[in-house]
Amino acid sequence: MEDWDSYSAGLRARGKELSAIHPELMKGFGALSRGASTTKHLDAKTREMIALAVAVTTRCEGCIDAHARKARAAGATKEEVAEALGVAIALNAGAALTYSLHVLDALDGATG
Structure with missing residues (x-):
């Protein structure tokens, strides 16, 4: 983009x-x-960093655009956002690992 x-x-x-x-x-x-x-317990910056991590995970460019702007307005630094994105990256890798284990289950259960 x-x-x-x-x-x-x-x-x-x-x-x-x-x-x-x-x-x-x-x-x-x-x-x-x-x-x-x-919300009562999360500040705006925290909500926007969660939103950015979810936006990356769901691959939503519109969400990335909107929440990057909101995160900046809430005072998030690039370094803070990078750490939040690290969580998204790790979770995406974890999801790929988990689904890879399902492939092994499918192979073990396949008869044809």
Whole structure:
């Protein structure tokens, strides 16, 4: 991704289009998003670093864009974000390892 500002503007435009087509969907998504960002025990920076790690894990470029901006606004440093991303990287590797073990289970259970 070379121009995150253009990408973000394009997403917002398409989001407005989807909102016009299916307003209840977008209202529901907005309510879910507001609910998730209203917490008593996590500060904004921590929430955004979790969001960035999840965005990487789910491979959501729009989420990366939105939450990188929010993390910066909440005062997250590159070093802090890098540590959060390290957790995402490790969990992705762990998931690949776990599913690799399922392959061994499948091989052992395969009869054909």
